[in-house]
Amino acid sequence: MPKHILTRGHSRALTRHHKIAAAGVAALGAAAIGFSAVPSNASTTTTAEAPAQTAKVAYSTQQIQGVKADVNSQLAGTSVKVEQIAAKKQAAADAAAKKKAAAEAKAAKAREAAESASRSTERAEVKKAAPKKYGDNLDGWIREAMSIMKKHDIPGSYDGIKRNILRESSGNPKAINLWDINAQKGIPSKGLLQVIPPTFDAYHVKGTPKNIYDPVANIVAACNYAADKYGTMDNVDSAY
Numbered sequence: 001m002p003k004h005i006l007t008r009g010h011s012r013a014l015t016r017h018h019k020i021a022a023a024g025v026a027a028l029g030a031a032a033i034g035f036s037a038v039p040s041n042a043s044t045t046t047t048a049e050a051p052a053q054t055a056k057v058a059y060s061t062q063q064i065q066g067v068k069a070d071v072n073s074q075l076a077g078t079s080v081k082v083e084q085i086a087a088k089k090q091a092a093a094d095a096a097a098k099k100k101a102a103a104e105a106k107a108a109k110a111r112e113a114a115e116s117a118s119r120s121t122e123r124a125e126v127k128k129a130a131p132k133k134y135g136d137n138l139d140g141w142i143r144e145a146m147s148i149m150k151k152h153d154i155p156g157s158y159d160g161i162k163r164n165i166l167r168e169s170s171g172n173p174k175a176i177n178l179w180d181i182n183a184q185k186g187i188p189s190k191g192l193l194q195v196i197p198p199t200f201d202a203y204h205v206k207g208t209p210k211n212i213y214d215p216v217a218n219i220v221a222a223c224n225y226a227a228d229k230y231g232t233m234d235n236v237d238s239a240y
Helices: 008-037 062-129 138-151 158-168 197-203 215-230
Strands: none
Touching (some): 138 215, 158 215
């Protein structure tokens, strides 16, 4: 068989041979590389493969410190802002409280002034409205009657009124005439100025008691009647 003719079996054998050769070359190359990496004075003794060691990682604290400082700075700035906001709120609250207190004090002062003025007005009104104190006697009755007559423009002097009272009843407010013509008609004259009931009712002055025996009411009604019939009680010198 010619040398250049190869069988299939020979081809497979050659291939395996080539593979072994190639593997050997690769191993030799790796060994050569490993040998060249070993220092010249290092031992070349072959030992079992040592387990791989995890490389140590070196950490630096410089950046962390910087971050920490930055965080602290931010926290400090936030704290300052919070304090400033709180201070502003407190200042606003204090100002509002002060303003409220001032307003309340002003209102209290105004109320006090108003109350004082009101009390003064009330005292003046009471003083003005309070009736004068008159004695419970002929003099007092005449004077009180005259003060009422003045308000209603009813004429009559103190002397004219007193003179007629003394003639008619001798100053007795409970006096009653049971013998004259009026008594015979069933309407006797009564009181200080001896006024019959119909005349008293017709000339009664509002504000005085509707009691014919009341001395003041009797005088005022009689003077009102005399003013209408005679111009004034001063013009009456006898039974009227």
